[in-house]
Amino acid sequence: MTETYVIVGAGHAAGQVAQSLRSSTCGFTGRIVLIGEEPYLPYQRPPLSKKFLAGEMELDRVYFKPPTFYEKFNVEVMLNCKVSGVDRKAKQVSLGDGRTIAYDKLILTTGSRVRTIAAPGVDLPGVFYLRTVGDVEAIRAYLKPDSKLVIVGGGYIGLEVAAVMVSRGLDVTVVEMAPTVLARVVDKQVAEFFAGVHRKAGVKIENGVAVQGFAGNGKLERVLCADGREFPADVVIIGVGIVPNVELAEAAGLACDNGIVVDEFGRTQDPDIFAAGDCANHPNRLLGRRLRLESVHNALEQGKTAAQAMCGKLVEYAQIPWFWSDQYDLKLQIVGMSGSHDTVIIRGSMEKHAFAAFYLQGNVIVAVDAVNSPQEFMASKQLVANKTPVDLEKLGNREVPMNAVAA
Numbered sequence: 050m051t052e053t054y055v056i057v058g059a060g061h062a063a064g065q066v067a068q069s070l071r072s073s074t075c076g077f078t079g080r081i082v083l084i085g086e087e088p089y090l091p092y093q094r095p096p097l098s099k100k101f102l103a104g105e106m107e108l109d110r111v112y113f114k115p116p117t118f119y120e121k122f123n124v125e126v127m128l129n130c131k132v133s134g135v136d137r138k139a140k141q142v143s144l145g146d147g148r149t150i151a152y153d154k155l156i157l158t159t160g161s162r163v164r165t166i167a168a169p170g171v172d173l174p175g176v177f178y179l180r181t182v183g184d185v186e187a188i189r190a191y192l193k194p195d196s197k198l199v200i201v202g203g204g205y206i207g208l209e210v211a212a213v214m215v216s217r218g219l220d221v222t223v224v225e226m227a228p229t230v231l232a233r234v235v236d237k238q239v240a241e242f243f244a245g246v247h248r249k250a251g252v253k254i255e256n257g258v259a260v261q262g263f264a265g266n267g268k269l270e271r272v273l274c275a276d277g278r279e280f281p282a283d284v285v286i287i288g289v290g291i292v293p294n295v296e297l298a299e300a301a302g303l304a305c306d307n308g309i310v311v312d313e314f315g316r317t318q319d320p321d322i323f324a325a326g327d328c329a330n331h332p333n334r335l336l337g338r339r340l341r342l343e344s345v346h347n348a349l350e351q352g353k354t355a356a357q358a359m360c361g362k363l364v365e366y367a368q369i370p371w372f373w374s375d376q377y378d379l380k381l382q383i384v385g386m387s388g389s390h391d392t393v394i395i396r397g398s399m400e401k402h403a404f405a406a407f408y409l410q411g412n413v414i415v416a417v418d419a420v421n422s423p424q425e426f427m428a429s430k431q432l433v434a435n436k437t438p439v440d441l442e443k444l445g446n447r448e449v450p451m452n453a454v455a456a
Contacts, residue, residue, distance in 0.1 A: 052079035054359060055142055055150055057132050057297065058158035059085025061093065061345055062326030064113035065352030066156055066359075071122040074353075075360040082125045082150060084132055084142070089182050090116060095345060098209040099375055102185050102192075103217065111182070135301040137319055154321050154359045157309060158352070159294035161327040161343060166201075166289060169262035175269030176285045179206060191284035194218035199272045199280050201260050202288035203230030205374045208243060210286055211252045212376040222253040222280055224260055224272065234383075236393045239406050239418050246377060246402075255280075291343060293328040306330055308341035313365045315355030323359055325351040334367045335434055336386065344372045369434045371426075378402065382426040385416030385433040394445045397422055405429070412438045412456055424451055 054070060054077065056063050063083055070077040085091070091113040100106040109115065119126050131145035141151045163178040170176070177188050192198070196219050200207045203225030215221045223230065229240035230247075244254050259275040263285060272280040295305045303317045304310040308330030315323045315331070326348040330341040347370060354366035372383040379402060390408035397404030405425035408416040413436050419426035428451035432439065438456040443449040 052077075052153045053151060054079060054081050054154045054156070055152040056081065056083040056156050056158060057142065058160055058294075058326070058328075059083060059087060059089070059091045059126075059128070060158060060160045060326060061091065061113060061348035062158035062160070062352040062355075064091030065349045066158060066325065066356045067091075067119070067122070067124045068114065069353045069356035070359070071124070075356050075362065077356075077360055079153075080125070081123070082127065082152075083119075084127045084130050084144075084150075086129070086131050087181060087183065088129045090114070090119070090126065090128070092182060093345070094180075095373075097182065097185050098179060098206050099213055101182075102179075102188070102210065103213045104189065108182065132297060135297055135322070137301055137322070140321065152321070154323070156315075156323040156325060156355055156359065157298055157317075157328060158324070158326045158348075159297060159328045161291040161293045163287070164290040164292050166260070166287060168260060170264050170269070170273075171262075171287075173263050173265050173269045174267075175265070175283060176263055176287070178287050179210065180291070188284065188286065192217070192219065193283075195220065196283040197281050198222070199224060199282040199285045200288065201272070201285060202290075203227070203232075203254065203256070204234070204288055204290070205231070206288040207286070208247065208376055209374060210288070211247055212250070215247075215251050216377070221251070222255065222282075223247070224255045224258050224274070224280065226257070226259050228256055230254060230256070234387070235418055236387070236406055236408070238393065238395065238399075239420075242399050242420075243376070243379075246379065250377060291327070293330075293341060295328060298324065298328075311355075313354075313367065314358040314363050315351060315366065316358055323355045325355040331366065333370075334365070335369055340370075340386070342370050344370060346371050369430060371430065379420055380423075382419045382423070383417065384419070384426060384429045385414070387416035387418075390415050392441075394441060396425060396445055397447050407444055409439075409441070412441060414439060414444075428452065 092111045134143040141149045200223045231240045261275045262273040264271045293308045298309040309324040374381040387408040392409040394407045403421040405419040405422045417429040443454045
């Protein structure tokens with residue numbers, strides 16, 4: 050009988066798994082079924098808070114692969130379809146409409162969803178979260194020049210949206226509970242740099258402010274804060290993080306701990322079930338710990354690894370994480386995971402919008418935030434991965450080439 054591999058989810062990781070299974074590396078010739086809850090083929094999420102939101106990119110350019118890819122490589126795509134359960138003993142998934150699909154191998158690429166807030170008025174027309182194509186299409190109707198936009202949350206998504214919208218004439222306010230924007234991910238110097246760029250562009254940033262609710266007469270009119278302040282608003286976009294979709298895995302008895310627990314090959318404790326992407330908690334030998342990553346790079350690379358494992362080819366997934374964010378003319382590229390550092394060295398010029406912040410433990414770089422500094426970004430990938438000791442004085446001097454900073 051023909052082997053059937055089922056992919057649950059339709060994001061970056063799902064698209065990559067389908068592509069990899071049909072590649073010469075895996076060479077899978079059996080049946081592939083990709084099941085997604087949304088009415089769209091697997092698509093890229095980064096443009097949603099940038100060019101797609103701004104109306105500068107059409108939906109067909111957001112797709113991971115064009116529709117012809119799935120036809121050419123015989124990938125059955127089931128959209129607007131919810132998987133309601135996984136029966137590990139029978140080796141089948143149940144669909145919301147009562148149908149079942151048997152599998153030989155199953156991969157959960159269920160991704161993540163927005164973290165919601167419980168506040169009065171959050172269901173008023175004009176209050177949105179931003180995670181899907183449908184979210185963006187709903188938001189666009191409210192985005193008119195001179196509209197008052199309040200963004201709840203000063204993380205990457207919030208600041209990317211702020212940059213796009215203030216550039217289009219909206220009155221933009223960012224409300225952040227922490228003392229700075231990007232407080233959980235970058236050094237204070239870097240956070241203050243980005244806040245300064247946004248303020249110069251006209252974005253109002255309110256730090257240390259907790260949103261308590263939303264008010265209006267039949268539609269959104271004001272954002273209410275715990276300190277008694279109110280901000281007028283025609284539209285609100287809430288961006289306070291995401292949570293992994295692990296409910297299917299938990300109900301099936303699979304181990305979950307801040308994500309679906311997998312090994313370095315993307316395997317769960319069930320030999321026929323795998324997971325990849327935002328929803329997967331995996332070990333990283335280079336970092337010496339387990340982690341769950343919310344990034345395109347992770348979804349793609351872990352998707353490749355898991356697809357190979359599904360075909361019996363075990364290739365360890367061990368890479369240094371990297372991320373990016375585009376705001377105005379700034380390209381922020383991040384290598385590694387900061388948080389366990391004891392020193393920060395700035396290389397380059399914040400005034401000229403070209404610098405890199407190096408996070409170090411002793412004389413070893415653990416992470417880098419590179420702003421319009423592609424050479425530092427590229428060189429840092431190897432320095433972080435190899436735990437190469439560096440000369441701190443040379444590292445801080447941009448006149449010294451990056452290939453000469455090793456101690």
